[in-house]
Amino acid sequence: MHKLIHRTIFGANLTSITQTFSLQSDGSKIFPPLLTKGCYLNKTGKPYSHNALYIAIIKPRDKNAMHASSQNTSPASEYRPIRRALLSVSDKTGIIEFAQALCSRGVELLSTGGTARLLAEAGLPVTEVSDYTGFPEMMDGRVKTLHPKVHGGILGRRGQDDEIMSRHEIKPIDMVVVNLYPFAQTVARPDCSLADAVENIDIGGPTMVRSAAKNHKDVAIVVNNRDFDDIIGELDANEGSLTHATRFDLAIKAFEHTAAYDGMIANYFGTMVPPYYGNTDEPAGRFPRTLNLSYIKKQDMRYGENSHQDAAFYIEENVTEASVATANQLQGKALSYNNIADTDAALECVKEFSEPACVIVKHANPCGVAVGDSILDAYERAYKTDPTSAFGGIIAFNRELDAETAQAIISRQFVEVIIAPHISGPALELLAAKQNVRVLACGEWKTRQSGLDFKRVNGGLLVQDRDLGMVEESDLRVVTTRQPSEQEMRDALFCWKVAKFVKSNAIVYARDKMTIGIGAGQMSRVYSAKIAGIKAADEGLDVAGSVMASDAFFPFRDGIDAAASVGITCVIQPGGSIRDDEVIAAANEHGIAMIFTDMRHFRH
Numbered sequence: 001m002h003k004l005i006h007r008t009i010f011g012a013n014l015t016s017i018t019q020t021f022s023l024q025s026d027g028s029k030i031f032p033p034l035l036t037k038g039c040y041l042n043k044t045g046k047p048y049s050h051n052a053l054y055i056a057i058i059k060p061r062d063k064n065a066m067h068a069s070s071q072n073t074s075p076a077s078e079y080r081p082i083r084r085a086l087l088s089v090s091d092k093t094g095i096i097e098f099a100q101a102l103c104s105r106g107v108e109l110l111s112t113g114g115t116a117r118l119l120a121e122a123g124l125p126v127t128e129v130s131d132y133t134g135f136p137e138m139m140d141g142r143v144k145t146l147h148p149k150v151h152g153g154i155l156g157r158r159g160q161d162d163e164i165m166s167r168h169e170i171k172p173i174d175m176v177v178v179n180l181y182p183f184a185q186t187v188a189r190p191d192c193s194l195a196d197a198v199e200n201i202d203i204g205g206p207t208m209v210r211s212a213a214k215n216h217k218d219v220a221i222v223v224n225n226r227d228f229d230d231i232i233g234e235l236d237a238n239e240g241s242l243t244h245a246t247r248f249d250l251a252i253k254a255f256e257h258t259a260a261y262d263g264m265i266a267n268y269f270g271t272m273v274p275p276y277y278g279n280t281d282e283p284a285g286r287f288p289r290t291l292n293l294s295y296i297k298k299q300d301m302r303y304g305e306n307s308h309q310d311a312a313f314y315i316e317e318n319v320t321e322a323s324v325a326t327a328n329q330l331q332g333k334a335l336s337y338n339n340i341a342d343t344d345a346a347l348e349c350v351k352e353f354s355e356p357a358c359v360i361v362k363h364a365n366p367c368g369v370a371v372g373d374s375i376l377d378a379y380e381r382a383y384k385t386d387p388t389s390a391f392g393g394i395i396a397f398n399r400e401l402d403a404e405t406a407q408a409i410i411s412r413q414f415v416e417v418i419i420a421p422h423i424s425g426p427a428l429e430l431l432a433a434k435q436n437v438r439v440l441a442c443g444e445w446k447t448r449q450s451g452l453d454f455k456r457v458n459g460g461l462l463v464q465d466r467d468l469g470m471v472e473e474s475d476l477r478v479v480t481t482r483q484p485s486e487q488e489m490r491d492a493l494f495c496w497k498v499a500k501f502v503k504s505n506a507i508v509y510a511r512d513k514m515t516i517g518i519g520a521g522q523m524s525r526v527y528s529a530k531i532a533g534i535k536a537a538d539e540g541l542d543v544a545g546s547v548m549a550s551d552a553f554f555p556f557r558d559g560i561d562a563a564a565s566v567g568i569t570c571v572i573q574p575g576g577s578i579r580d581d582e583v584i585a586a587a588n589e590h591g592i593a594m595i596f597t598d599m600r601h602f603r604h
Helices: 063-069 095-104 113-121 129-133 148-155 162-167 183-188 194-199 204-214 225-237 244-270 337-350 375-385 403-412 425-431 486-499 525-538 558-565 580-590
Strands: 002-009 012-014 039-041 047-049 057-060 079-081 084-089 108-111 126-128 175-179 220-222 241-243 296-301 311-315 328-331 357-362 365-371 393-397 415-420 438-441 452-457 460-465 507-510 515-519 547-550 570-573 593-596
Touching: 079 244, 084 095, 084 113, 084 148, 084 204, 095 108, 095 113, 095 175, 095 225, 108 113, 108 129, 113 126, 126 129, 129 148, 148 204, 175 204, 183 194, 183 244, 204 220, 204 244, 220 225, 220 244, 225 241, 225 244, 241 244, 311 337, 328 425, 337 357, 337 365, 337 393, 337 415, 357 375, 365 375, 365 486, 365 515, 375 393, 375 403, 375 515, 403 415, 403 425, 486 507, 486 515, 486 547, 486 570, 486 593, 507 525, 515 525, 525 547, 525 558, 558 580, 580 593
Parallel strands: 084 108, 084 175, 108 126, 175 220, 393 415, 415 438, 547 570, 570 593
Antiparallel strands: 002 012, 002 057, 039 047, 079 241, 296 311, 328 438, 357 365, 357 393, 452 460, 507 515, 507 547
C-alpha cells in the first residue's frame, strides 16, 4: 500500500488516509481524480508535473511508519456495518426500493418530511427525525436536521466519542442518503423569482452531506441514486458492511456534489445587479462575478495534443444535445485528445444542414463539405474537395450511416473517426474489418442548445456565448447592382454555413452545395482566397461560376479582385468595413453579386 500524506479536497486537508491507487508505467501511483491541481512524486522521489484535473502527493509507505500511523489510518479493507441510515431526498427516484432493501437487511430507517411520509406509505418502519430528536420541524421546513442528535450521530468517531454519545443519547448513524433541493431546475424556469430561488437553497442537506463525508471513516454518504444497486450488492457480499474504499469513494462524490451545488448558487447570485430583493429595471448580468464550473471525468488519455502533455476528457453532468460527449463508441481504439477536438468540429458543422450532409475535418478545419440526395452522394462530393487532406480525417454525417457509404469510405481512404446519429448493423459489420477505426453513434438532434464556450489564456479564462448565430435568406442584403441567381443564393447560404466552422481568416468556394476550395487560418484574407483557388485547381475543380464566402468583411478590394480572377460570380460576407463602398464597387466592376449577412463568424 501507499500512504496519501497530503490531499486538499475543497479546502479540507485530509491526512493519513490510505487509498487504492492506479500504478502507472513510470512507477507513479495515481489516486482517483478531483477537480483540484497539484503534483505527485514519481519513483525517483522527485515531483512529476501533472496537467489533469486531479491531485495527490504520495510516497511509499515506510515499514517503520506503518505501526506509527496505524492508529490514525484506516486500511482500505476495513469494514463498517450499516445498522442505521438517515434518508432525506428531494429526488425520490428509487428511494422506496433502496429503503426496502436496507430494511430487509436489518437497517433502522430515520427520515424527514416528504421522504418519511413516502416510506411510511410504502409500509416501511421509519422513524421521523423530529421524533428521534424530540424537536419538531419548524419555519416551514427550514429547520429539520440541524440538531446535535443528528450531526452527533453522523460525526461521532466510533471508539473515541462513544461515551459522550451515550451520555447525550446520540445514536450512531452509519449511512446518510441525501440529495439536494433542485436549485438548477428552479432557476431555469422563466418565471423563477429571487424568492423562489432562495427557498430552493438547501441548508440541512449539504450540512449532512459534508458531515458524513468528513466522517467517511465510519459513515457512508450516498448522494446519487445510481449507486443504490452497487451499495446493496456490497452489503450482501460483506455481511451488511461497506469497505473503507467504498466509503472514501462515496465521500469524494459527496464533496463533488456539494461543490457543484454551491457553485450553481454562487453563479446565480453572482449575476444579480444589484443583488437585492424587489423589482428593478436593471437587467441581471450575463456572467457571474465568479465562475464556478463542474465537469465529470469521462476518460483519461494516453496524452494530450502532443505526447509530452497529459490529458483527460471531462464532460458536463447533464448533456442533452447529441454531441461527442454523449456519443456511444461502437468500435475502435480509444479516442485521443485530437480525435475528440476534431470530431466535435465535424459534428457541429454537419448539424447546420437539414439535407443529407457529410463533413470531413482535418486538424479542426473542414477539408470537404457537401449535401446530396443521400449520405453516400454527400460523402463522395465532400471527398472530392480535397482527397489528400481527407486522409486520416474525421467524417461526420447527419443521417444514419448505411453499409454502402461505409464500404465507400473504407475502400477509398484511411479514416480516424466516423460519427453519425446511428450506425446500421450492416455498416458496422463492414467497419469491423477496420478495427482501429473509431465508430461513434451520437443520436439524433432536433435543436441546438445555448451554452458557454471557454478559451484559456495564461492566468485567465475567456468566456462567451456559444456561436449559434445563423442567417436565413430573408436576413440577407444584396448590396451590388447584380442580383444573385437562385442557384447562387442557395450556394451562398450553404457556403456561409461552412465558413462558420473554418479557422479565421476563412474563405470557402462552393458550387452546387459542395465545397470546391477552402482557405483556412491565414493571417491575410486575400491569401486564404488564393489558397482556396489553389486547392480547387489541384483537384481539377472548376471555380468559374462558384460562390465565395468570407467569415469576416473584406478590408480592401484585393480579395474581390482575387475572386474575380478565378471566376467567382457571387460573394457572401458580413460587411461592416470602413471601405465597404470600395469593395462593393470592385464587385460591381467584375459583375459579381455581393450579399451582406451583417453577422461575423470569427473562429480562433
